[in-house]
Amino acid sequence: xxxxxxxxxxxxxxxxxxxxxxxxxxxxxxxxxxxxxxxxxxxxxxxxxxxxxxxxxxxxxxxxxxxxxxxxxxxxxxxxxxxxxxxxxxxxxxxxxxxxxxxxxxxxxxxxxxxxxxxxxxxxxxxxxxxxxxxxxxxxxxxxxxxxxxxxxxxxxxxxxxxxxxxxxxxxxxxxxxxxxxxxxxxxxxxxxxxxxxxxxxxxxxxxxxxxxxxxxxxxxxxxxxxxxxxxxxxxxxxxxxxxxxxxxxxxxxxxxxxxxxxxxxxxxxxxxxxxxxxxxxxxxxxxxxxxxxxxxxxxxxxxxxxxxxxxxxxxxxxxxxxxxxxxxxxxxxxxxxxxxxxxxxxxxxx
Numbered sequence: 001x002x003x004x005x006x007x008x009x010x011x012x013x014x015x016x017x018x019x020x021x022x023x024x025x026x027x028x029x030x031x032x033x034x035x036x037x038x039x040x041x042x043x044x045x046x047x048x049x050x051x052x053x054x055x056x057x058x059x060x061x062x063x064x065x066x067x068x069x070x071x072x073x074x075x076x077x078x079x080x081x082x083x084x085x086x087x088x089x090x091x092x093x094x095x096x097x098x099x100x101x102x103x104x105x106x107x108x109x110x111x112x113x114x115x116x117x118x119x120x121x122x123x124x125x126x127x128x129x130x131x132x133x134x135x136x137x138x139x140x141x142x143x144x145x146x147x148x149x150x151x152x153x154x155x156x157x158x159x160x161x162x163x164x165x166x167x168x169x170x171x172x173x174x175x176x177x178x179x180x181x182x183x184x185x186x187x188x189x190x191x192x193x194x195x196x197x198x199x200x201x202x203x204x205x206x207x208x209x210x211x212x213x214x215x216x217x218x219x220x221x222x223x224x225x226x227x228x229x230x231x232x233x234x235x236x237x238x239x240x241x242x243x244x245x246x247x248x249x250x251x252x253x254x255x256x257x258x259x260x261x262x263x264x265x266x267x268x269x270x271x272x273x274x275x276x277x278x279x280x281x282x283x284x285x286x287x288x289x290x291x292x293x294x295x296x297x298x299x300x301x302x303x304x305x306x307x308x309x310x311x312x313x314x315x316x317x318x319x320x321x322x323x324x325x326x327x328x329x330x331x332x333x334x335x336x337x338x339x340x341x342x343x344x345x346x347x348x349x350x351x
Contacts, residue, residue: 002045010041022047024058024113024318036319057094058317060310061112063103063128065119073230074257076283076302080118080143083306091314100128107131114317115139116309121146138316142309145327152316154309154328156300161332162207164298165252165280168334170215173343174250174278177212178222180237180262181205181254182229204282208252222248229254234261242269250278250340256285256297263291263339278340282332293338300332 004022008015013034020028021038062084064077071077081097088095096112100119103110104127114137117124121144129148132139138152145153169177182202205225212218221244224237234253238261241247253259259281263273271277273293281288284299308328 002042002047006045007038007041007047010045011038013038018042032319039319057092058114058314059094059096059112060088060313061103061110061115062095062097063100063115063117064097065100065117065123065128067099070230073232074255074283075285075287076255076257076300077118079283079285080302080306083303084116084118084142084310086303087307087310091310093310093314100125104128104131107135113137114313116142116313118142120144138313140309140313140316143305149325152312152326152328154305154312154330156305157329157331158203159207161282161298161300162204162211162252164332164334165282166208166211168296168336168340169250169252169278169280172250172278172340174248175217176219176222176246176248176250177217178219178224178241178248178251179205179208179212179253180224180234180241180251180258181208182225182227182233182258202254204254219248222251230257231261234258235265236261238262238265242266247277249343250274250280252280252282254282256281256283256288256295259295259297260288260291263295273339274341280340284335289337291339296337296340297335298332299335301330305330 004015004018007022008018011018011034017028017030017034018038021030021035022042062081064081066077071081085095096110098106098110100123112135115132115135117128117132117139119142124141124144124146141151141153141155143155145151145155166177182205209218209223212223222241224240226233226237234257237258241251241262242265251262253262259279263279266273266277266279273279279295281295281297282300284297288295288297308330312326312328
């Protein structure tokens with residue numbers, strides 16, 4: 001069985017240094033290269049946990065950039081959080097959840113080894129970013145990325161998500177294709193903390209717009225965007241789409257919560273799905289498989305996103321590497337259900 005002395009000899013350091021590094025002594029100053037070398041040698045020699053390590057779990061703070069109301073409107077957030085909790089448990093990490101305001105108010109008194117931030121770029125405000133910088137512990141952004149190159153990020157591939165939806169609709173034979181979704185910019189000085197905010201726009205929205213334009217299928221009146229990304233916004237934007245002189249044969253909706261609202265609006269207008277209008281959503285939240293017909297959607301693979309984010313943060317904590325900016329991009333998966341159909345033989349059941 002390997003000992004501290006074995007590791008020290010291979011690493012070219014003292015046994016005391018090895019002990020303090022492996023026991024995650026936060027007061028001990030050592031270079032990132034030395035720390036990394038010690039952990040790599042310990043792993044190579046299959047060195048077991050010391051008693052102190054066994055009794056001390058890593059502590060991770062999960063900061064969520066959404067409210068309870070947001071989570072109820074869009075279950076994607078809670079689904080992702082559920083998988084984060086499960087992944088942390090599997091890695092023997094103690095996870096404590098905070099809202100952004102709770103973290104900003106109490107961060108000085110919160111003890112943690114690393115921070116996971118889940119939400120969206122539009123809500124990653126300057127005050128929170130400053131708070132994270134002051135803590136000087138590893139941080140990973142989950143489900144979004146930001147312009148700051150120092151952050152590690154794990155997020156879905158919006159370009160591939162848009163292409164999966166587009167290619168499926170084209171393979172089904174649809175040519176008149178619309179879009180329902182979000183996309184906004186925060187003008188300078190309009191952040192909720194009164195500070196200057198970087199502008200942003202939904203990448204999935206822009207990716208789908210470019211695909212339509214590239215194939216000569218883009219029509220401005222069928223590209224319905226607005227603030228909000230929940231059920232009510234889906235209802236409202238679907239009404240705008242139906243107000244057009246002619247309507248599309250199919251529509252890609254930015255997320256499943258909006259798709260639920262859009263489907264409800266189409267049904268109230270007397271349209272049959274997919275006979276009169278086909279619908280593709282995104283996120284694969286649990287409820288959409290029970291719609292009538294069930295919703296074709298793109299799964300963003302929340303279990304994979306969460307697991308990768310937790311493992312990346314764990315790696316950062318243990319190795320104490322000084323560089324950041326790693327981006328892990330997870331491809332989505334198309335799940336075909338009854339809300340789309342091949343055009344051959346389609347017959348409208350309702351006018």
